[in-house]
Amino acid sequence: MTSYDIQSNREWWAQRWVDVLESFGWRRRLERARNYARQGNVLQIEFKGAKVSALVQGTAPEPYKVSLSLDPFNEEQWQYVIESMSERAIFSAKLLAGEMPQNIEEVFTANGLSLFPLTKFDIHSRCSCPDPANPCKHIGAVYYLLGDRFSEDPFVLFQLRGRTKEQIITALRQMRSVPQEDTIADDAPETATPTSIDLHKFWHYDSQLEPSLVVITPPPGNETVLDVLGPPFKTETSGGQGAIVAQLVQEHLKSIYAQVSQQAVLAAMATGSQEG
Incomplete structure (x- = not known):
């Protein structure tokens, strides 16, 4: 695992993750965690569904095992979120380009949810080290490395809430295609046959508005x-x-x-x- 450096040009969603964590009052513990991250002590990070598993080298010969997760949204909650996303084309365009829309949090808050943790109790983490404090420096180092992963792939943040990139993109495409299909089905007679569309004249309208x-x-x-x-x-x-x-x-x-x-x-x- 590459060593962690404090980045001044983080993507906004990764910086928001770090700011949220540091707002929980863990500053002194997180300072030690940053040192661990810088020194490359996080040996491995794996995503198993909505959970994160990591190996962090401490003072003991064997690395410590760290697990971390957020509360995932249920099916109904994700349905509302994706419906809200589909209503704004800029969200789909930016997410398809691998970017997080600047005001993406509005979609979640409008549905009574929060993409980022609101309190420290929203983060569930464990470490095999003997330190009773949570987060310990091993968990904290994983926090910072996750911020870098978010910069590389914003969909990792969605994955922690229970949806993969493929699931979100597929659902968005289905949502945006359903209204057009429903309109055609409702307006067309039962005996009507599909007509071909001339794409060159798709945006032309000859009648007076x-x-x-x-x-x-x-x-x-x-x-x-x-x-x-x-x-x-x-x-x-x-x-x-x-x-x-x-x-x-x-x-x-x-x-x-x-x-x-x-x-x-x-x-x-x-x-x-x-x-x-």
Whole structure:
């Protein structure tokens, strides 16, 4: 297992995991745990369903066995969560790209759940070492290494709550396809046969739209193209100047996108009122 280094550029969900753990008042114990993680004492981490098993080398000749788990959500709870995810295309797009949507926690809180542990009692951990404290430094070292795993694969966090990446992606695809299938089945006569769709004309509509039925609203979220695609460039200037320049350009482009979005909505409203 590679040694652990304190990362200043962790993905936000991995940093959130670390911040949550450190907020439980374990600072002194976790400081020793960080040292263990840095020194490479975590020899192995395995995921067995929603549980984590690890081997951590301590002062004894044989490594200690560590187990860790969170309370998994049940079938009904995951059903509600995935339904909420399917209603927002940006969630599916980012998760398919291996990223955690910035406001993903809203989906869980809206259904009375929390993706991250709320209290220390939400984390169930054991270690074979003689230290009665929980977390001991061996468990704490696993905590930090898990944060790195979350950065590499955000679906590991979902797995601790009871759903694998394959299960979530499959369920999302099924959810997003069901309404279209139901609409076709409800509207079509029993004797109707499927008709072919001309993809080149899919977005074309020749009939006149009823103006009273057209409602123009700003986008539901505040994410821009920059949030979805990330910074347009990377600068590696020494002394930290490159990061400052990149941040200034990013903020400037965001303000431009916000102004353009607002002007587009106003222009569309003006056009709609003239046509009406």
